[in-house]
Amino acid sequence: MNQPRLITTCDGLQALIDALVSRGYRVLGPVVRDGAIVYDAIARVADLPAGWTDHQEAGRYRLERRGDGALFGFVVGPQSWKRFLHPSVETLWTMRQGEDGVRISSAATTAPKFAFLGVRACEIHAISIQDRVLRDGPYPDTAYAKRRQDAFIVAVNCGQAGGTCFCVSMRTGPKANSGFDLALTELLDGASHQFLVEVGSEAGAELLERVPHHSATEAECAAAAAVVARAVSQMGRSLETDGIKELLQSNPDHPRWDEVARRCLSCGNCTMVCPTCFCTTVEDHSDLTGASAERVRKWDSCFTLDFSYLHGGSVRSTGRSRYRQWMTHKLASWFDQFGTSGCVGCGRCITWCPVGIDITQEAAAIRSSLNTGKGEHHGGS
Ligand code: SF4
């Protein structure tokens, strides 16, 4: 869709939130909580993290004060929108035994309509990857599909990049080009605080009628482009993607896997914070009398021994095999399964790894050992 460029203010942003609420959306956006910026319900512009930024490096995350009142002057925190679209715990069905026999009911899809405010470009790509996995395959997850269909997405183009971001090399940001209803670029210049708004859908255009705005001037469009250019120039990391699938799939016995396994705790943090990881397990619970039972689906992680347990043992019994599985799946075999990389370059797995393991560094180490001839061809059988 053609994306008209318009300008609104903080009052306009409040009008946008109000319009979403009046249409029955549960509005979710970034808030400061427990020393991090997370996603939760918001009702007012004042709920947003005005004047806060985040400092991120491998294994490090710290909130700091900015010198201005920017509402979106940070990057991504430990949570992603996956928390709402593909929740960490979900009841699939319940069973009750009554006088008229056993009754099994599917879990009701009672989730409210979500409006996500502040979705970054890398996160839009992550949502579209989860769409392919959970919605567009031969066995769609109907609850996910419903939540996704109802969701209204307000993107925010990044005006700064974090120390662990590498969306530019993954071609997933920092500007959102599609997949949103509305996209904002925050423009702060002294006392002037405005947002350039791009419209990405009919629903976005219709909602914007309820928000005071005016057409953007050329200078305002140039200012918005400069905001995104600043984020590009600050990108903390990069990942060389040329031939990465072949590189990883032909080196299953590279010594780097042993080296990373000596540091990896197999804690699974990287999979929990990753916006594209989708693996789950199911648990059945019953009460002590046997009158009721339920099946619950929970996020799982390929870093646990149980994840690959098959009749008498785990297929991936070592940390080496588990890290290799995770990284090779993300950056290589995901292409075979879903026609895309499983990584959008958000950097969360680097920031939230307790020992600072860095997926970009691990891939670079394997590549450079082969480029410099130190590493002959390792395995591949
Ligand atoms: S693998 Fe790491 S950088 Fe890539 S999408 Fe997942 S959390 Fe983000």
Ligand code: SF4
């Ligand atoms: S790479 Fe880091 S976050 Fe992932 S399992 Fe290993 S120690 Fe945990």
